[in-house]
Amino acid sequence: MPARISRQDVAHVARLALLDLDDDELDRATEQLGAVLDHVADIEALDLEGVPPTAHPLPLRNVFRADVVGLVLDRDEVLAAAPSAEDGRFRVPAVLGEEP
Amino acid sequence: MSAGDARAIAAAVRSGARSARDVVEEHLARIAARDGELHAFTTVTGDRALAAADAVDRKVAEGIDPGPLAGVPVALKDNLCTRGVPTTCSSRILEGWVPPYDATVVTRLAAAGAIAVGKTNLDEFAMGSSTENSAFGPTRNPHDPSRVPGGSSGGSAAAVAAGFAPLALGSDTGGSIRQPAALCGVVGLKPTYGRVSRYGLVAFASSLDQVGPFGATVADTALAYDVIAGVDPLDATSIPDPVSATSAVLGEGVAGLRVGVIAELVGDRMGIAPDVLRATRRAADVLATAGATVEEVSVPSCVYGLSAYYVIAPAEASSNLARFDGVRFGMRVDAPTTLEMQRATRTAGFGPEVKRRIMLGTYALSAGYYDAYYGKALRVRTLLLREFAEAYERFDVLLSPTSPTTAFPFGAKTADPLTMYLNDVCTIPSNLTGHPALSVPFGVGDDGLPVGVQLLGPALAETTLFRAAAVLEAGR
Amino acid sequence: MTTDGWETVIGLEVHVELATETKLFSAAPNRFGAAPNTNVDPTSLGLPGSLPVLNERAVELAVRVGLALHCDVRPSTFARKNYFYPDMPKDFQISQFDEPINVGGWLELPSGTRVGITRAHLEEDTGKTTHVGGSGRIGGADHALVDYNRAGVPLLEIVGEPDLRNSEDARAYVEELRQVLVAIGASDGKMEEGSLRVDANVSVRRPGDPFGTRCEIKNVNSLRSLGRAIDYEAARQVELLEAGEAIRQETRHWDEASGRTLSGRSKEDAEDYRYFLEPDLVPVVPDPAWVEEIRAALPPLPADRRRTLADAAGRPPSDGEVVVAVARGLDGLAVAAIALGADADRVLTHIEHNLAVDGADALTALSFAALVALETSGALTATQTKDVLATLVAEGGSGDPAAIAAAKGYEAMASDALAGAVDAVIAANPEEWSRYVEGDERARGKLTGFFVGQVMKQTRGQADGKAVTALLAARAGG
């Protein structure tokens, strides 16, 4: 059976997900993801022609919240849980990279 | 083994016959004696529990109603946010994180007088079926410490089975309450999607996740469900319909109830062990003897649930787990730029199974593959919903095994991820449809270990499930 | 740089912060200027376990905008747009993707041009990252600090069709949109506070050719910058094309200091946003009756108001003074004053030149019309009128202009005193006078200005220009 996911695909996906894989991990992931995708391919036996997708099991509509101020967190408590903070803000390394 | 009986404890505490402090001390002593071996807990909150117990006792003394779960120790799966108490999801990436807020279910339990005694171990981010994927080491099955407790809520199931707490909460995305309940010989319910608030449950797969209770008995589990169920304005996917108390109807029996045994899940094809099949058929007999009509029913797409699940759940997880990036909470691995820091943090912080599922889900959603994988899986979900809707026109309740086998030895299924995934074949369909399902202990397997059978119902049929479960409990 | 022979094609995306009390998906305050990270709750920080719940008011404001832009208001859903960025708390943005709430409308500019609106959809804002240390620029910073106060603020992204052809119209579009948003209470419209943020898609082509490759310009913070950025970018593209080079589709940033657009770094595979339906939210299906209620409650829009004022004043809606009156929100005053008999030209002139002051909106039509009547009857000179108007506004806008004028000692000159002054000026300038008497209309027109000026000088501004002109004509026997 042809591989369902290539080593390059796995590398691409790891990049998108911000995960580093070394060569061995890449090989193993390619094999393991391939095996799962092979199993998943059993879906292809089903006739899904004209079957609409269901993204969510609930038939709810129009669930709203009133525009009223509620719980606000204490900044000190929030920043105490942060890896690094300064001046009431979350500290990160100098940002290099493209803005969205 | 399980001391259980939350109902008796609450009654004794409410009447003043027994102090909540006494109850909590007794359970903390059990934890101290045996959790070193079992490792059901990631954190035990003894001091907080005693303080909460004293508060309940004060209420009793002052004549204030301490609530239906007064003084009942509960164990909380460590993916439920607890203000002031670390919430780890059994992951390095959240090690040491202390949430600034409580999950809604945690608030509800406390308001009902329950006493949280600790946070329980799980497969990292609830991804697994054996609790072997915990970054902090596995939990052992109280019935046989050489075997897994199931997962991902293995710590909660083991805690109830070991008598550490009569009640526990878990989360169930593909069977993570029901399967460990079966393997540990306790009762576990996955409620209807939306019946219990997810606010404060660290998300794995948002359209599948549901919080639910474990109990040593059907009645205890029903009592816990009655407390945590109901609409929550902080969860837009919670169902507004009023909750009908399940505790009140437990004795009503199953006379006239139409029970369907899911043919696909009791056949040869799904790899269900013979002893588990025998138990399931015997459960059907018990229900029939109690006055139910029992027939086999075919739900053909059931067998494709696993495939749909292993696309949908990782897809949602890949997005839900993006926020673990070393910026706002949890651990960080330093690096010269933010992007490198985020990548290094995620690479060091997530375990192998979590990474596998993130990559699988990222792939299933990525440009060019969405239609082939994610899109198809959502259509299978539609088929399942249709077929179950048809089945529920003819049956009130469906019956199947919960897990293909009894508790298995450590390492037995870790070599190949797919082997582990197959554990969830019976439980996954209810997550995809959002329907409630319950696992109740029913006898033992050839190895003497507990077997669980699963009762499935249409949306909001929890009451019916509990009625049938009570009959099976009495008849086992 | 020249763009002769080329046509610029512009489509604008405007992100509007909606004027709600709380965020789009949580109850933390939506308040500009608070101390960093004080308007946060678990959801706006993207803490594990947090969930979004949709703000009903934000939906209502979105519908208002949609209706004001003549859009179709539709059932809508939210999706997740996945990409990593530190100021986005969940590392995905919840945004309406496949099924936006507003689709297919238009905005009419004062010139009468209609610009198509593709869609206007709800989404959440990001936090703000500040670079610290080093040169203070991104490249030279030591580290960065993130404030999530803005994270989760409701945004409406209004995507315009590529119907604009020059930077003037682009500016007019944004200004018109701003006025509409303020008029219907959807936004405070403060560009300087980021309440309105504009991205410009710019391409160039030979007229009649298909659209060229476009670049998206970000970081444009004022109308002035928008115009400069578009002109710069169009010229840059023309230069490249004329040199035989191709345009690369990319995001570019407007650099205010250098007056140039700069290329952003390439995003490579970060472009794969892996959109999927947000499972934590349910669809929004606006009840048609509710939509009609919102429509019925909409105030008149600037374009309608320009038409009303233009009709009252006997001018076209594109008239500069009409546009200004509406932009300042003084069109209601103008229409009412004109209805009370005030001279429309004087009304509009005063609004444009003398009422660009605080408190002008408190001026009552009754007082304003009375003042203009004093002016047109000759009781007050133009200069006196302006002075009385200033006092009238300063004192609250509802006073009696005649009383104010009297208190200032302004009385129209007695007609014989004025006649005396005119005769004295004629006598002192015989040459000019004979040219005035013998001249044609054009020559007279020119010399009128001269004589009026001389009379003003002699009377220290007390004279009324129109009365002087009439006297001159009478003396010349015309």
Ligand SMILES: [Mg+2]
């Ligand atoms: Mg945009």
Ligand SMILES: [Zn+2]
């Ligand atoms: Zn946007």
